[in-house]
Amino acid sequence: MKRRKVDLQQAPVNAAKGVDERFQAATPLxxxxxxxxxxxxxxxxxxxxxFSFIILLLTGVFLTLFFDPSMKEVAYExxxxxxxxxxMSAAYESSLHISFEVRGGLFMRQMHHWAALLFMASIVIHxxxxxxxxxxxxxxxxxxxxxxxxxxxxFLAGFTGYSLPDDGLSGTGLRIASAxxxxxxxxxxxxxxSIFGGEFPxxxxxxxxxxxxxxxxxxxxLALISVHLGLVFKQKHTQWPGPMRTNTNVVxxxxxxxxxxxxxxxxxAVFGTVALMAGLFQINPIWLFGPYxxxxxxxxxxxxxxxxxxDGLVRLMPNWQIYIGDYSIPPLFxxxxxxxxxxxxxxxxxxxxxxxxxxxxxxxxxxxxxRDNPERVGIGAMAFTFFIIATLSGGNDVIxxxxxxxxxxxxxxxxxxxxxxxxxxxxISVRICLGLQQHDREVLAHGVETGIIKRLPNGQFVExxxxxxxxxxxxxxxxxxxxxxxxxxxxxxxGALAPAVKGFFFPVEKPAEAPVSPGMPPVSGxxxxxxxxxxx
Amino acid sequence: xxxxxxxxxxxxxxxxxxxxxxxxFDIVKEGxxxxxxxxxxxxxxxxxxxxxxxxxxxxxxxxxxxxxxxGALAFLGFYIWWPWRFELGETLSDFYTPLLxxxxxxxxxxxxxxILAWAKKLLPHEVSIQARHDGGSPTDEQxxxxxxxxxxxxxxxxxxxRRPLLKGAIGFGLAPIGLVAAAPLIGGLIxxxxxxxxxxxxxxxxxxxxxxxxxxxxxxxxxxxxRPEDVSTGGQMTVFPGIPHGATNEYADSxxxxxxxxxxxxxxxxxxxxxxxRNQGSMWGDYVAYSKICTHAGCPASLYEQQTNRLLCPxxxxxxxxxxxxxxxxxxxxxxxxxxxxxVDEEGYFVATSDFKDTVGPDFWERP
Numbered sequence: 001m002k003r004r005k006v007d008l009q010q011a012p013v014n015a016a017k018g019v020d021e022r023f024q025a026a027t028p029l030x031x032x033x034x035x036x037x038x039x040x041x042x043x044x045x046x047x048x049x050x051f052s053f054i055i056l057l058l059t060g061v062f063l064t065l066f067f068d069p070s071m072k073e074v075a076y077e078x079x080x081x082x083x084x085x086x087x088m089s090a091a092y093e094s095s096l097h098i099s100f101e102v103r104g105g106l107f108m109r110q111m112h113h114w115a116a117l118l119f120m121a122s123i124v125i126h127x128x129x130x131x132x133x134x135x136x137x138x139x140x141x142x143x144x145x146x147x148x149x150x151x152x153x154x155f156l157a158g159f160t161g162y163s164l165p166d167d168g169l170s171g172t173g174l175r176i177a178s179a180x181x182x183x184x185x186x187x188x189x190x191x192x193x194s195i196f197g198g199e200f201p202x203x204x205x206x207x208x209x210x211x212x213x214x215x216x217x218x219x220x221x222l223a224l225i226s227v228h229l230g231l232v233f234k235q236k237h238t239q240w241p242g243p244m245r246t247n248t249n250v251v252x253x254x255x256x257x258x259x260x261x262x263x264x265x266x267x268x269a270v271f272g273t274v275a276l277m278a279g280l281f282q283i284n285p286i287w288l289f290g291p292y293x294x295x296x297x298x299x300x301x302x303x304x305x306x307x308x309x310x311d312g313l314v315r316l317m318p319n320w321q322i323y324i325g326d327y328s329i330p331p332l333f334x335x336x337x338x339x340x341x342x343x344x345x346x347x348x349x350x351x352x353x354x355x356x357x358x359x360x361x362x363x364x365x366x367x368x369x370x371r372d373n374p375e376r377v378g379i380g381a382m383a384f385t386f387f388i389i390a391t392l393s394g395g396n397d398v399i400x401x402x403x404x405x406x407x408x409x410x411x412x413x414x415x416x417x418x419x420x421x422x423x424x425x426x427x428i429s430v431r432i433c434l435g436l437q438q439h440d441r442e443v444l445a446h447g448v449e450t451g452i453i454k455r456l457p458n459g460q461f462v463e464x465x466x467x468x469x470x471x472x473x474x475x476x477x478x479x480x481x482x483x484x485x486x487x488x489x490x491x492x493x494x495g496a497l498a499p500a501v502k503g504f505f506f507p508v509e510k511p512a513e514a515p516v517s518p519g520m521p522p523v524s525g526x527x528x529x530x531x532x533x534x535x536x
Numbered sequence: 537x538x539x540x541x542x543x544x545x546x547x548x549x550x551x552x553x554x555x556x557x558x559x560x561f562d563i564v565k566e567g568x569x570x571x572x573x574x575x576x577x578x579x580x581x582x583x584x585x586x587x588x589x590x591x592x593x594x595x596x597x598x599x600x601x602x603x604x605x606x607g608a609l610a611f612l613g614f615y616i617w618w619p620w621r622f623e624l625g626e627t628l629s630d631f632y633t634p635l636l637x638x639x640x641x642x643x644x645x646x647x648x649x650x651i652l653a654w655a656k657k658l659l660p661h662e663v664s665i666q667a668r669h670d671g672g673s674p675t676d677e678q679x680x681x682x683x684x685x686x687x688x689x690x691x692x693x694x695x696x697x698r699r700p701l702l703k704g705a706i707g708f709g710l711a712p713i714g715l716v717a718a719a720p721l722i723g724g725l726i727x728x729x730x731x732x733x734x735x736x737x738x739x740x741x742x743x744x745x746x747x748x749x750x751x752x753x754x755x756x757x758x759x760x761x762x763r764p765e766d767v768s769t770g771g772q773m774t775v776f777p778g779i780p781h782g783a784t785n786e787y788a789d790s791x792x793x794x795x796x797x798x799x800x801x802x803x804x805x806x807x808x809x810x811x812x813x814r815n816q817g818s819m820w821g822d823y824v825a826y827s828k829i830c831t832h833a834g835c836p837a838s839l840y841e842q843q844t845n846r847l848l849c850p851x852x853x854x855x856x857x858x859x860x861x862x863x864x865x866x867x868x869x870x871x872x873x874x875x876x877x878x879x880v881d882e883e884g885y886f887v888a889t890s891d892f893k894d895t896v897g898p899d900f901w902e903r904p
Contacts, residue, residue, distance in 0.1 A: 034571045036666035073784070079622045087784070100622040104615060107636045139670060172835055175788075176851060179833040179898035188900045189737055193729035199736040200834070201785050236668050244576070244665060253662040254573070258655050265651030272645030279637005295757075295774050295783075295791030295828055297836045299850040314833065314868060315852045321870040321899070330899035331868050332833060363670045397853060407853055408866055 037259045038239035038252035042129045044266060048122035051270040052115045053225065059112040060214065066102055068094035069164065069210035071203045080287050088166075088291035091206045095165035095286055111278035116158055118274060120306040123151050131350075131380050133367040135238045137360070141351035143231045146224050152344045153221050158304055160213040162284070166206055169284075171292025172301055174201060176314075183333040201292070241366045241484035248365070300398050308394030309387055313339050316393050316414045347383075369484065371440075374433035381429035382422040389417050440487045444468060445479040450491055466491060572667040580660050593657045600650035607643025614639055737900070740827075741777030741787035742876060743891035751879070753778030754794060754825070754886040761885035764823060767796040772840050774828060777888070789896045791828040791836060792876050793847070794886070795858065798822075801845055804859040809875065814893045815861050820878035820886070826862045827876065827896045830854055832869035834898045847873065871899055 020026045070090040076083045078093065079100040098105040127147060130136050136144035159177070163170045178200040181192040197204035236250050245251045253259050290296070303311055313335035322329040354376070355361065370377045392399065393414035400407040447465035454464050467477030468488065488494045551558065551566050558566075568575055582590040620632040672678065696703050729737055734745050742752045753761045755778040767773050772795045776783035782790065797805055802822035809815040809824070818824075826847070830837040835851035845858040846865070854869035856862040862873035874894035881887045895903050 030567050031571050034568055034573055034666075036573055036664045081624055103620050104636060107633045110633070110637075171785075172851065175834045182898050182900040185901045189729040189902065190726065193727040193736070194725050198727055200788055236666075248668050248670070250666045250668060251663065254568075254664055258659045258662060261651055261655035261659070265648045265653075265655060268644050268648030268651060270648075272641045272643070272648055275644055276637055276641030279634045279641060292785065294785050294788035295776070295836050295838070297838060297850055299839065301835070301850055311852070317868045319854075319864060319868050319870040326904070327901050328899065328903065329901065330832075331870060332898065365668060365670065397850065411853060411867070 033254070033256045035255045036250045036252050037255060038237050038250055040240055043237065045122055045129050046126040047263065047266060048270055049119055049126055050225065051267045052119035052122060052274070053221065055115040055271060055274055056112060056119060057218070059108050059115065062108050063098060063112060064214055066094060066098045066105065067164070069207045071166070071206050083287065083290065086291060089206065091164060091166040092291050099287060107278055110283050111274055113283045114277045115274050116161060117304060120154050120158060123154060127151065132370045132377060134364065134373060134376065135367055136351045137364040138355060139235055139363055143228060144351050145348045146228050148344065148348045150221065150224050150228065153217055153224065155306060157213060157217040157221065158306060160209040160217065162304060163209050164206060164213060165286045166292055167286040168289035168292050168296060169301060171201065172297050173303055174205065179332060180336040183330045184337055185329050185333065238365055238367050245366065247363070302395050305391065309390035310336060310340050312390040312393030312414065315396060316411060316418060366484065371433040371436040372484065374430040377433050378426040378430040381425040385422045385425040386418065389414060389421060440482060443487050443489050444482060445477065447477050448489060448491055448494060466494065574665045576663040576665060578660050578662050581657065597650050597653045597658065600646045600653060604643050604647035604650060607639050607646060611636060611639035611643060738895055740891055740896055741779055741782045741790035742888040746777065747779050751881065751887040751889060754888065755782065757783045759783065763884050764821065764880065764886065767794060769796050770798050770842055771796050775825070789829055792825050793828045793838070794823065794825045796823055801859055808860045812861055815875045818875045818877040820880060823878055824858070825876040825878050826873040827892060829897045830869060831871040831873060831897065831899060837873065
């Protein structure tokens with residue numbers, strides 16, 4: 001029996017006990033510490049969006065300390081000589097103030113803008129990963145829908161954000177936004193007048209966009225991101241098929257310590273990348289654009305990249321106006337309102353459409369390799385081709401200028417390409433998927449090509465195949481079943497390489513990691529006798 | 537560091553955690569069992585303790601942490617001591633933002649790599665399997681919850697059904713409160729675009745109504761009026777209504793392009809204008825003025841191509857032919873640019889003899 005005394009080592013234990021007595025935290029905390037996460041590089045794309053969002057919140061708060069969301073006309077008297085004496089809005093003046101007279105302000109502004117571009121880019125790439133692997137299938141349809149809404153909110157956050165400085169470029173964007181509202185049948189003029197508080201541009205819009213940009217939209221983003229992550233937690237992450245992995249388990253590592261540490265490291269790497277970009281690559285140099293004037297615009301006026309697809313659609317739209325009696329629908333309505341609406345809300349319903357089409361009501365926790373669902377890949381390829389053509393068309397004047405192509409030719413190329421290339425992409429990607437499938441089956445049936453040519457007694461040359469599984473009495477491989485995961489197709493993938501030769505710094509030849517899960521011990525030279533199909 | 541390959545049966549059994557013989561890891565494993573986790577491998581990535589490989593990894597990670605610290609110190613140093621105030625010309629202050637970016641970027645990136653290397657190279661390699669439970673709650677749970685909800689609905693719903701007075705009172709009480717929430721939004725936010733005497737959708741600064749009934753002069757951005765000889769042949773000028781704030785964004789629909797055409801082009805333009813009901817008599821000599829606001833999305837259609845007599849809008853590439861009433865000939869615009877009727881007052885300055893006869897700016901549903 002130890003003597004009781006004030007024991008410093010015992011203090012945290014007592015504190016923890018005290019907390020648990022009040023909050024009963026022990027069991028849920030243990031479950032959290034122990035939670036198993038599957039690991040694959042493609043599962044980290046969404047994390048980039050999350051980390052960019054955190055950077056956006058941090059830098060955004062800094063910017064609000066200096067920004068003045070007012071359209072009051074002032075004469076500039078700041079540090080940038082080229083604009084001194086120019087009449088401008090207080091919003092633009094304070095943006096210039098942040099850029100020139102706040103220590104590190106320009107750095108923060110550029111970090112905010114780059115993080116916003118990265119946020120949207122990682123959302124799109126993350127969505128592509130989800131789509132092409134079928135991760136949205138039951139029970140995760142709702143999270144797919146939330147993801148689409150997050151994209152739309154991010155789009156609005158971006159648009160309201162780059163309108164705030166009230167410079168020449170963003171004012172032009174606002175003008176187009178007003179025209180888009182005007183194009184809506186019946187309520188267009190009322191909508192525009194209500195949002196701008198009268199005639200464009202009025203004196204209210206920057207203040208209204210400001211509250212939307214710093215409170216309403218980030219509030220929505222924060223709430224939906226919480227639900228998004230909460231659902232990932234609750235429903236547990238999907239995993240790739242592979243050894244030991246089934247639809248009813250999760251194979252990976254526990255959240256603590258390793259997984260959480262890797263997340264933290266990744267966050268810092270993303271943060272560092274954004275900081276590097278913010279320091280080295282200039283973005284949105286508003287002082288070159290001057291204050292917004294309704295009469296001025298320069299060529300190559302482009303929005304941020306994630307709005308360019310809409311701008312491209314607007315450029316490609318033929319001038320078809322629909323007249324209904326005394327009223328009419330301007331062509332701007334179709335790409336900018338119907339197009340944007342359909343492209344951002346239509347995909348929300350995809351999980352249910354696919355499930356209905358295939359009559360699939362099962363729960364899917366295992367991902368599908370893209371090649372195993374050619375039709376889905378085809379549709380995705382079609383969508384992305386459309387998106388890319390629209391985005392490129394959003395900068396078709398710059399392409400025309402740099403490559404000395406006629407501007408009209410670029411427009412026509414976009415119009416025709418938009419109709420012709422997506423079906424072509426569908427066809428090509430489906431064929432590629434089928435080809436890859438066939439090759440997988442071929443290797444499973446015949447084995448891996450060894451590159452060894454054997455001459456038979458009758459003079460015939462044959463290539464020797466290394467069977468992946470057992471062989472029958474004649475030495476022919478018994479065909480293996482496909483397990484939904486990578487089939488080794490090269491000899492070094494099944495551990496045929498000799499033990500690594502040591503170099504001065506690194507091994508000259510590294511034994512390739514076998515394409516099996518971390519569950520299998522790494523294939524090294526001395527375990528070469530065990531060759532499996534990658535399926536237990 | 538331990539290496540364990542558990543056989544499944546061993547992990548199934550509950551252990552008594554008060555047993556003093558249990559190691560800490562045994563207790564952790566009991567927790568894993570309770571969370572339905574089977575730990576397959578948990579093995580050090582190094583052979584033996586203090587191996588050469590391990591020492592090298594530790595050195596590298598330490599180096600990365602040190603780089604992170606140095607980068608952060610460099611950031612602080614640059615932030616405090618580097619000249620940062622903007623000056624014209626090539627000065628040291630030009631490098632302020634890049635230096636902040638490089639130092640902070642290197643610092644954070646090294647920190648990230650250090651943590652990643654620590655997790656990936658130093659911590660034991662692990663494979664665990666946790667069970668999932670999909671497919672809803674047990675059926676009896678579903679039934680109990682469903683019945684409970686039905687019970688609640690019955691209590692409230694039937695209660696209201698049986699008591700007509702309550703039903704009416706609830707309806708009468710709640711509906712106006714709902715409207716109260718909507719009232720300030722609708723009443724405060726909704727603006728009628730057609731309420732003004734000079735409706736905003738159809739009026740620009742060139743309307744004599746904006747100038748006390750007098751004709752409005754064409755002015756430069758600084759407000760100075762323009763004589764015909766100020767615009768050379770083949771030249772063009774952006775003009776604004778000569779009224780207070782006429783050149784500001786308050787009159788965002790008013791910027792106009794005044795063009796002095798060459799004689800042959802002027803002839804063509806005049807023929808086209810005279811043949812048109814709206815544009816008849818709107819030119820003055822060889823001068824023509826078109827609204828600069830694109831009829832497509834409202835950008836200034838300001839790129840004037842003298843050779844082909846086209847106006848190009850740089851936003852969506854609509855092109856308008858000046859010699860044919862600014863008819864759109866390419867791109868998404870459907871409507872021509874409105875022509876401003878020109879005249880010259882007794883002092884010899886350009887005036888607009890009336891407002892634009894066509895609606896200026898982007899198109900909308902009820903445009904006449």
